[in-house]
Amino acid sequence: MAKNADRITELRVEGITKRFPGTLACDAISLRVGEGEALALVGENGAGKTTLMNILMGLYQPDEGKIFINGSPVRFRTPNDAYAAGIGMVHQHFMLVPNMTVAENVALGSAELRGRFRLNLGAARARIRQISERYGLAVLPDAYVWQLSVGEQQRVELVKTLCFGAKFLILDEPTSALTPQETDELIALLSRMTADMPLIFISHKLAEVKALSNKVTILRAGRVAFSGDTADHSSADLAALMTGHEVKLPCNECADGCGETLLAVRDLKVRSDRGHYALDGASLEVRAGEILGLAGVSGNGQRELADALAGLRSAESGSIALAGTELSGLAPRQIIGAGMGYIPEDRQTEGIVPSFSVSENLTLKDFASPRFAAGPFLRLKAADANAAELKKRYDIRCPSTATPAGSLSGGNIQKVILARELARGPKALVAVYPTRGLDMGAEEFIHKRLLELRCEGVAVLLISEELDELMNLSDRIAVIYKGRILATIPAQEATRARLGALMAGLREEEGATA
Amino acid sequence: MNRTYRTLYSAAIILAAAAAAVGIGALVLMAIGVSVPETYRVILTEPFKDMYGITEILVRTVPLILVGLGIAISFRSGILNIGAEGQMQIGILAATAVALALPNLPKWLLLPLVLLAGALGGALWGSIAGLLKARLGVNEILSTVMLNYIAAQLHGFLLRGPMIDPAELQVGSGTPQSMRLPKAAWLDRILTGYRLHWGLAIALGLAVIVYFLMWRTTWGFRMRAAGAEAKAARYAGIRVESCLAAAMILAGAFAGLAGAIEVTGVHRRAIEGVSAGYGFSGIVVALFGGLHPAGIVPSAFFFGLLLIGADMTQRALSVPANMVLVLQGAVILSIVSAKTWLNDPYARDKAVRKMAALFGGGRK
Numbered sequence: 001m002a003k004n005a006d007r008i009t010e011l012r013v014e015g016i017t018k019r020f021p022g023t024l025a026c027d028a029i030s031l032r033v034g035e036g037e038a039l040a041l042v043g044e045n046g047a048g049k050t051t052l053m054n055i056l057m058g059l060y061q062p063d064e065g066k067i068f069i070n071g072s073p074v075r076f077r078t079p080n081d082a083y084a085a086g087i088g089m090v091h092q093h094f095m096l097v098p099n100m101t102v103a104e105n106v107a108l109g110s111a112e113l114r115g116r117f118r119l120n121l122g123a124a125r126a127r128i129r130q131i132s133e134r135y136g137l138a139v140l141p142d143a144y145v146w147q148l149s150v151g152e153q154q155r156v157e158l159v160k161t162l163c164f165g166a167k168f169l170i171l172d173e174p175t176s177a178l179t180p181q182e183t184d185e186l187i188a189l190l191s192r193m194t195a196d197m198p199l200i201f202i203s204h205k206l207a208e209v210k211a212l213s214n215k216v217t218i219l220r221a222g223r224v225a226f227s228g229d230t231a232d233h234s235s236a237d238l239a240a241l242m243t244g245h246e247v248k249l250p251c252n253e254c255a256d257g258c259g260e261t262l263l264a265v266r267d268l269k270v271r272s273d274r275g276h277y278a279l280d281g282a283s284l285e286v287r288a289g290e291i292l293g294l295a296g297v298s299g300n301g302q303r304e305l306a307d308a309l310a311g312l313r314s315a316e317s318g319s320i321a322l323a324g325t326e327l328s329g330l331a332p333r334q335i336i337g338a339g340m341g342y343i344p345e346d347r348q349t350e351g352i353v354p355s356f357s358v359s360e361n362l363t364l365k366d367f368a369s370p371r372f373a374a375g376p377f378l379r380l381k382a383a384d385a386n387a388a389e390l391k392k393r394y395d396i397r398c399p400s401t402a403t404p405a406g407s408l409s410g411g412n413i414q415k416v417i418l419a420r421e422l423a424r425g426p427k428a429l430v431a432v433y434p435t436r437g438l439d440m441g442a443e444e445f446i447h448k449r450l451l452e453l454r455c456e457g458v459a460v461l462l463i464s465e466e467l468d469e470l471m472n473l474s475d476r477i478a479v480i481y482k483g484r485i486l487a488t489i490p491a492q493e494a495t496r497a498r499l500g501a502l503m504a505g506l507r508e509e510e511g512a513t514a
Numbered sequence: 515m516n517r518t519y520r521t522l523y524s525a526a527i528i529l530a531a532a533a534a535a536v537g538i539g540a541l542v543l544m545a546i547g548v549s550v551p552e553t554y555r556v557i558l559t560e561p562f563k564d565m566y567g568i569t570e571i572l573v574r575t576v577p578l579i580l581v582g583l584g585i586a587i588s589f590r591s592g593i594l595n596i597g598a599e600g601q602m603q604i605g606i607l608a609a610t611a612v613a614l615a616l617p618n619l620p621k622w623l624l625l626p627l628v629l630l631a632g633a634l635g636g637a638l639w640g641s642i643a644g645l646l647k648a649r650l651g652v653n654e655i656l657s658t659v660m661l662n663y664i665a666a667q668l669h670g671f672l673l674r675g676p677m678i679d680p681a682e683l684q685v686g687s688g689t690p691q692s693m694r695l696p697k698a699a700w701l702d703r704i705l706t707g708y709r710l711h712w713g714l715a716i717a718l719g720l721a722v723i724v725y726f727l728m729w730r731t732t733w734g735f736r737m738r739a740a741g742a743e744a745k746a747a748r749y750a751g752i753r754v755e756s757c758l759a760a761a762m763i764l765a766g767a768f769a770g771l772a773g774a775i776e777v778t779g780v781h782r783r784a785i786e787g788v789s790a791g792y793g794f795s796g797i798v799v800a801l802f803g804g805l806h807p808a809g810i811v812p813s814a815f816f817f818g819l820l821l822i823g824a825d826m827t828q829r830a831l832s833v834p835a836n837m838v839l840v841l842q843g844a845v846i847l848s849i850v851s852a853k854t855w856l857n858d859p860y861a862r863d864k865a866v867r868k869m870a871a872l873f874g875g876g877r878k
Contacts, residue, residue, distance in 0.1 A: 333751035
């Protein structure tokens with residue numbers, strides 16, 4: 001049995017098929033990862049990547065197909081079976097208890113280190129130290145998880161998985177929450193580890209695929225669309241294979257058509273939920289026909305700035321002006337009325353009412369306007385006609401406009417939100433992480449629409465962590481750090497290194513220039 | 515083909531839920547040592563044997579519809595109102611007080627005034643929980659349950675003290691009830707000789723109005739959006755807190771009106787126990803009716819039937835009428851479990867595939 005092998009030298013799946021309501025999530029997928037290999041698994045949202053990994057982890061049973069480790073067939077009925085066979089998974093969302101220490105978190109998940117009544121913390125510490133040294137993973141066993149940065153937490157996840165005896169790693173979008181520097185470090189670390197154990201990682205970011213993997217498998221609609229050596233293909237080739245058509249993420253190339261300042265934030269001070277100043281005197285200006293990118297590691301005041309711009313969090317002092325109208329102190333309704341468009345951070349719960357139909361969600365801000373209401377009565381026909389038109393114009397893929405919006409895919413939900421906001425003809429648009437977690441096809445669509453808005457003279461504030469997105473779309477990039485705008489630089493002068501340094505809080509005069 | 519299987523699956527789940535409710539009830543009936551089929555036969559068929567039974571079911575249906583409509587409005591708007599019983603009692607007190615204070619007004623003026631007073635009383639009681647929730651974020655389940663106790667004590671105090679019928683004091687029997695209402699405050703009976711009154715028409719009319727209010731007006735859209743996802747509603751500029759307060763006030767008004775109609779239509783005076791648990795049964799009625807007027811009306815009729823049937827089993831088979839509470843509980847449990855199965859697309863799809871494998875039929 002493969003269980004007792006010291007190392008996993010080969011993991012092979014053959015003809016895995018898994019059906020879900022209305023869809024074939026995995027359709028006869030076969031792939032193989034051998035010794036010293038890192039396989040990148042890429043594909044659009046809903047292509048079947050996560051389902052396949054959940055099958056490898058024993059969370060789902062395949063309807064058909066087999067899994068082989070070191071050549072012998074295995075069956076995982078539960079995640080414990082998969083762990084026992086040496087497969088470890090690092091999830092996209094961290095599975096850590098924040099108010100416990102690293103050692104406690106490790107001991108908690110391991111049957112050996114968790115005695116009947118108390119955790120064996122000594123053994124956990126020893127194990128952590130051993131793993132840290134072996135792979136150069138710096139982790140303090142006695143630090144509390146809540147004290148750690150996102151990048152450090154990611155390392156703890158990795159250490160935890162290794163402490164459980166993983167001999168094969170599965171990583172689901174491991175870099176999605178990391179800063180550029182942290183991403184580079186993680187990629188370097190994983191490259192070193194590949195020598196010891198094979199791994200599969202899921203990613204949307206082709207740059208990482210190129211940097212880390214030596215083999216790549218592309219899934220499309222549940223099937224293997226392509227499988228080959230990474231080195232033989234360019235990023236553009238891979239993107240085309242992934243979406244089925246040539247992808248050209250649009251760039252902000254048209255001439256500088258910026259007009260006067262439309263959206264101006266001055267000396268804004270806003271408290272966070274915990275009571276401290278999350279925004280501590282932030283100022284920025286967005287001009288008509290300009291995309292201002294706001295870069296920063298999440299948690300540096302972006303959320304509070306976005307809330308304040310929507311009118312959902314009151315400002316302690318400072319001002320927000322849209323085309324000369326003072327917005328701070330106004331209710332959300334009035335801010336919307338003043339011409340503010342908004343793409344919220346959490347599209348599932350802030351952007352749409354999930355149980356409402358697509359049609360209802362498309363009129364969520366205008367249901368009481370004369371267009372959609374006659375006096376107190378809703379004009380349902382007008383709403384349906386509006387929905388049919390927007391569905392076509394924005395290519396919203398849904399069975400019908402009466403479908404509950406919450407049942408759509410992330411990309412299509414984002415299209416519903418975008419359609420609603422753009423159809424209202426806003427003067428300014430605040431887009432908060434608009435492409436987070438979306439596949440390249442949806443990302444391309446959203447980028448194109450944002451650039452169109454810019455050409456129409458709308459002031460766009462783009463809050464994002466994706467440096468490529470910021471550099472491709474923005475006219476200028478502002479970097480937020482601990483509630484203040486550290487610097488605002490023209491996009492042409494921005495480099496990954498320079499932005500990364502600013503995001504880490506290094507002021508330019510302290511060194512670390514491009 | 516698959517659509518047929520899917521319908522079959524839903525039907526099977528609903529049947530299984532019904533069977534489970536009947537089964538749980540049967541276990542309890544067996545435990546108290548009575549004939550199970552006979553009890554169910556009496557509950558479900560005996561009330562339909564004569565006009566008395568049918569009209570009495572409808573008498574119970576009226577307050578259940580009214581309370582259920584209020585519950586549906588509040589639940590749909592995101593506030594879990596458990597306080598209908600108390601709101602109903604305050605409505606009873608307010609309606610009775612107005613009717614007794616203005617005995618000389620003509621009927622066309624007094625009756626509407628009395629019903630309005632009942633609705634306002636309930637609304638006032640509901641607004642306490644509503645404002646506490648909107649202003650201070652006080653959990654409405656706790657506040658409404660607590661307000662039920664206060665309302666019950668107030669109700670008991672007033673009917674035993676300041677509002678008690680002076681005749682009761684003279685005779686010395688001391689039954690906690692008010693004076694008889696003036697005739698001008700009576701809701702007329704529909705058929706002579708039976709207690710069924712025109713409150714039924716009011717309840718059915720309001721069911722239609724609630725449907726239009728919640729699903730066809732901007733006001734209803736706002737309320738439902740606030741209830742379905744408060745965060746998205748806030749981003750869309752809806753003042754969620756006002757919606758919560760409004761929902762609570764309206765739910766209270768419906769419960770208060772139910773109380774006023776019970777007093778003016780059935781008892782013609784306030785008596786302790788008029789609310790009779792309608793405020794709690796109304797929650798079950800609303801949930802069983804899918805929080806929609808079109809479901810609440812038949813569901814209220816069904817629970818009215820259970821109440822009358824239970825009365826009859828008590829007389830015919832000496833099964834305690836409280837058995838109906840057990841059945842209500844069994845129905846709630848079955849609804850909740852059936853919903854998790856009905857809403858689980860994975861379970862449904864698995865079942866559909868199994869059926870397709872057994873009986874043939876394509877994947878698509």
